[in-house]
Amino acid sequence: MSDAETGDLNDALDAVFGPSLHRxxxxxxxxxxxxxxxxxxxxxxxxxxxxAKGRKMTAFECIEAFGWPLMARLAEEPVVLIAxxxxxxxxxxxxxxRSFGVPTGDLARRVGVGPEVLEKAESGxxxxxxxxxxxxxWALGFDYWTIGHEVPAEATESLAHRRxxxxxxxxxxxxxxxxDLLEAASIHNAQLRLASWLAGIGGDVPPRRRAPHRxxxxxxxxxxxxxxxxxxxxxxxxxxxxxxxxxxxxxxxxMEGRFGIPVVRMRSQPALAGATIRNGEDRGVLVNVxxxxxxxxxxxxxxxxxxxxxxxxxxxxxxxxxxxxxxxxMGADRRPDPNEDRAQAFAGELLAPAAVVGKAxxxxxxxxxxxxxVMRTFGVSLTCARIQIKLGSKGAVSDRVLRSIGPVELxxxxxxxxxxxxxxxxxxxxxxxxxxxxxxxGSHEAGLIVPExxxxxxxxxxxxxxxxxxxxxxxxxTPR
Numbered sequence: 001m002s003d004a005e006t007g008d009l010n011d012a013l014d015a016v017f018g019p020s021l022h023r024x025x026x027x028x029x030x031x032x033x034x035x036x037x038x039x040x041x042x043x044x045x046x047x048x049x050x051x052a053k054g055r056k057m058t059a060f061e062c063i064e065a066f067g068w069p070l071m072a073r074l075a076e077e078p079v080v081l082i083a084x085x086x087x088x089x090x091x092x093x094x095x096x097x098r099s100f101g102v103p104t105g106d107l108a109r110r111v112g113v114g115p116e117v118l119e120k121a122e123s124g125x126x127x128x129x130x131x132x133x134x135x136x137x138w139a140l141g142f143d144y145w146t147i148g149h150e151v152p153a154e155a156t157e158s159l160a161h162r163r164x165x166x167x168x169x170x171x172x173x174x175x176x177x178x179x180d181l182l183e184a185a186s187i188h189n190a191q192l193r194l195a196s197w198l199a200g201i202g203g204d205v206p207p208r209r210r211a212p213h214r215x216x217x218x219x220x221x222x223x224x225x226x227x228x229x230x231x232x233x234x235x236x237x238x239x240x241x242x243x244x245x246x247x248x249x250x251x252x253x254x255m256e257g258r259f260g261i262p263v264v265r266m267r268s269q270p271a272l273a274g275a276t277i278r279n280g281e282d283r284g285v286l287v288n289v290x291x292x293x294x295x296x297x298x299x300x301x302x303x304x305x306x307x308x309x310x311x312x313x314x315x316x317x318x319x320x321x322x323x324x325x326x327x328x329x330m331g332a333d334r335r336p337d338p339n340e341d342r343a344q345a346f347a348g349e350l351l352a353p354a355a356v357v358g359k360a361x362x363x364x365x366x367x368x369x370x371x372x373x374v375m376r377t378f379g380v381s382l383t384c385a386r387i388q389i390k391l392g393s394k395g396a397v398s399d400r401v402l403r404s405i406g407p408v409e410l411x412x413x414x415x416x417x418x419x420x421x422x423x424x425x426x427x428x429x430x431x432x433x434x435x436x437x438x439x440x441x442g443s444h445e446a447g448l449i450v451p452e453x454x455x456x457x458x459x460x461x462x463x464x465x466x467x468x469x470x471x472x473x474x475x476x477x478t479p480r
Contacts, residue, residue, distance in 0.1 A: 230345025358392020
């Protein structure tokens with residue numbers, strides 16, 4: 001770069017991000033250090049000023065969402081166009097909603113407006129206010145930052161944004177479950193983006209490792225092969241995590257901290273047990289805390305089941321959202337799917353290694369107390385304990401003996417795999433706490449996002465958030 005070009009770039013950086021003592025020529029570095037704020041609408045970006053209407057953003061958020069070439073135009077223009085040629089936001093929203101079979105009224109209720117407001121937004125006759133655009137984008141699984149600037153191409157929609165592609169016999173998902181899955185996808189995307197930003201500036205975040213999405217083993221063809229493979233993969237996972245043969249005490253934290261797999265806990269319809277969602281190269285997990293998963297042992301089995309899909313299923317097996325229904329997790333209505341059998345075997349062996357619990361049951365005299373000791377020690381459901389004990393005893397324990405023993409309450413595991421509740425944010429829903437809350441707090445403290453962004457992502461009002469941030473010293477660290 002010539003001296004003249006260097007001078008022109010410095011002038012442009014100063015004009016957009018404000019003067020800096022450090023003549024850093026990297027636009028992202030200058031954006032990170034800048035105190036200048038910007039505001040965007042559905043179609044345009046400008047410098048923020050008091051009273052501006054739209055979404056307020058940091059310089060860093062803007063350069064990550066729109067890039068330096070677009071922002072450089074602000075050196076000479078007060079307002080720049082961010083919308084690109086192609087389908088309008090209104091068309092994209094309407095197509096996504098219809099493709100999932102979501103009625104207008106159901107989506108309107110989810111975003112907190114009347115059906116006529118949503119119909120007007122989808123008509124494209126007027127620009128959509130940013131508060132409404134943000135809510136609709138979030139509810140339909142779009143990227144919070146780039147919606148309106150980057151139109152998702154069909155080829156990149158590996159989240160399988162078509163209702164007919166959602167995997168999950170024996171029943172199609174209800175509209176409420178579909179919307180829950182899409183919200184989980186939005187949470188996954190936001191959490192991973194924030195974690196990536198923090199990692200890029202050397203923030204204190206868990207390493208984001210890509211899970212081994214392309215396993216060397218072939219897809220199991222029989223139930224016996226699936227169970228053998230699932231147990232083997234569980235042992236390999238224990239080795240990766242250096243867990244030994246003891247209980248796994250916080251599986252969700254291990255998934256997020258060691259593998260970078262976001263875990264969303266949500267109150268959804270009881271028919272849904274869990275789901276694994278593939279979005280581009282990323283994978284995330286949703287676990288319903290209602291229905292069968294109100295039992296902490298079953299909840300942990302469901303989470304381990306989804307971990308198997310997220311870690312070990314090949315890409316071609318996750319071209320769609322993979323739903324696991326409650327009846328299937330409980331074994332009442334299992335579809336003939338080797339990947340499901342493998343995930344079930346994986347879950348049991350990861351949480352309660354068969355050789356260990358089988359020996360413990362035999363050493364305990366094959367009594368109800370011995371089985372209950374296994375459940376309490378490893379935090380697993382009665383069904384899981386029975387299966388693992390039978391496998392570990394290698395035929396020494398009959399089904400009749402195991403079926404004669406009933407469940408026991410897992411009092412020590414009652415809050416297992418649930419995110420912490422923060423009284424300082426009473427409006428915070430369960431699904432937006434945990435990893436997303438931790439990523440938001442870290443990003444805000446690093447100056448990467450404005451409070452307005454944090455409030456949007458957490459689904460709380462700005463006054464609620466500001467009050468909570470004032471009490472930040474009393475908020476315990478949130479595990480990611």
